[in-house]
Structures are given as structure tokens and as C-alpha cells.
Amino acid sequence: MIGAHTARALVDLRQDVLVTAHHRTDVPSFLAGKVTVESLDVTDRDAFLDLGNRHDISDIVHLAGTIPGDDPVRFFRTDTTGLLNALDAARTWGVRRFAVASSxxxxxxxxxxxxxxxLALPTVELPHPIIAFKKAVEPLTTHSLQGSGVQPVVLRIGSTWGPLMDPESPFNPIPPYVSAVLRGEEPNPLYADDGGDS
Structure with missing residues (x-):
């Protein structure tokens, strides 16, 4: 959802946009015919770098990520590998800016x-592995790009909602709650410790 809306904003700015997707390469109707789509597993370094042989890439917006399963190490390894491959591509291609999703x-x-x-960012226990990874993304990105000529841009993204939001997403419980109330249905209960308010 964030990626599709980011692509739309870039298209609205008259940018040529290359969108990468791993599992789903279909695009929303509002992007049809306006973006180029490539299938990419961001953990495949060679495939990532090969994009630069087929496309003129001047900037990168790295929003890719996975949902943690039972093994946090596997989650961190997968998402860190994708981040490092994206950073490697940014440096290899000499892009102007590298924007990355934090939280x-x-x-x-x-x-x-x-x-x-x-504000200094405190070292505290974090409520979810995604937040822990996104917090780590910031120094990994800025330090990896030092001296490269690539400008790092850290995007501290908050709660998102909109027409492409997954209604079953555990990360933003408020819109489905409000929608249920408006439909006259009993909404799912909200809990203070479910991480939906962080």
C-alpha cells in the first residue's frame, strides 16, 4: 500500500518509476501503464544489481519488508539482506538519493x-520485531552511504490507512474499528498492549 501510493506520488511528479515486487507484480488500476514493474527478490544481490543494466535509476525508495514469523533471526536476516543489497545498488549505480522506511x-x-x-532515540524494549528492524535501518543506512555521494533519507512512517490498506492488518486497528462502527457492527476489541498504538 505504501509503495503503490509512493509510486503514484512520483508519477504525479512526472518521474519515470520502476516498481519492484517479489510475490505480487499486479499494479493498482491508478498505476496501470504509468510504471514499469520488475519481479525482484531483494535478497538476490545479483538480480538486484542487474536492474541497473536494464534501467536508468537515479534514486531509490526502499520500502520492501517481510512479516516476521516464528523465527526472529530469519526475519532480521531476510530484511537486513534486502536492505544491504539495496544500499549496495545505490552505491554501485551512484544514485542521488536513497530513501528508506523507518518507523x-x-x-x-x-x-x-x-x-x-x-530527539535522541532511547534504547528501550520495543514492542515488535518490525519496529526493532526499522530502528536499526537508520544507522545502517546513514553509515553505509557515508562518503558515497548518495544522500540518505530516513522516512519515519507512522500509521497508514487508505483504500489499499489490508483490512486484516494488525498494524493499524483504528480504521477497521471505525468502519465496523459505521456499518453498525460490533468492532473487534482494541488492547493497549497489541502494538497498534506505537
Missing amino acids: LGAYVGRTEARWHEE
Whole structure:
């Protein structure tokens, strides 16, 4: 969902957009005929780098990620490999900017009512492996790109919603809750410790 809306925003800015997808290569109707789609397993370094042989790539927006299963090490290995391959591609191709998805969860542990980029990020227990990975993405990205000429852009993304949101997503329970109420249905209960508010 975030990727499709990001692609649309770039198309609206008259950018040529290459979208990569691993499992699903179908595109929403609002992107049909406006983007190029390539199937890519981001953990395959050679396949990732080969994109640069077929396309003129000037910037990268890396939003790829997986959903953790029972093995957190496997999750971290998969997503870290994808990140490092994307960073390798950015440096190899000499792109201008490399934007990467982090999370507002990076601020977990701060007590201020207003978060901003100058706040130190505390070392605290995090409520979910995705938030832990996204917090680690920030120094991995900025340090990997130092001296490369590639500008790192860290996107601390908060809750998302919209027409492409998975209604079963555990990461943003509020829109389905409100939708159920509007339909006159009993919404699923919300729990303080389910991570939906982080």
C-alpha cells in the first residue's frame, strides 16, 4: 500500500518509476501503464544489481519488508539482506538519493508529546520485531552511504490507512474499528498492549 501510493506520488511528479515486487507484480488500476514493474527478490544481490543494466535509476525508495514469523533471526536476516543489497545498488549505480522506511516506533521510550528528528532515540524494549528492524535501518543506512555521494533519507512512517490498506492488518486497528462502527457492527476489541498504538 505504501509503495503503490509512493509510486503514484512520483508519477504525479512526472518521474519515470520502476516498481519492484517479489510475490505480487499486479499494479493498482491508478498505476496501470504509468510504471514499469520488475519481479525482484531483494535478497538476490545479483538480480538486484542487474536492474541497473536494464534501467536508468537515479534514486531509490526502499520500502520492501517481510512479516516476521516464528523465527526472529530469519526475519532480521531476510530484511537486513534486502536492505544491504539495496544500499549496495545505490552505491554501485551512484544514485542521488536513497530513501528508506523507518518507523515512528523509533521514538518508543520518549515522553514528549511532540517528536522531532533532533530527539535522541532511547534504547528501550520495543514492542515488535518490525519496529526493532526499522530502528536499526537508520544507522545502517546513514553509515553505509557515508562518503558515497548518495544522500540518505530516513522516512519515519507512522500509521497508514487508505483504500489499499489490508483490512486484516494488525498494524493499524483504528480504521477497521471505525468502519465496523459505521456499518453498525460490533468492532473487534482494541488492547493497549497489541502494538497498534506505537
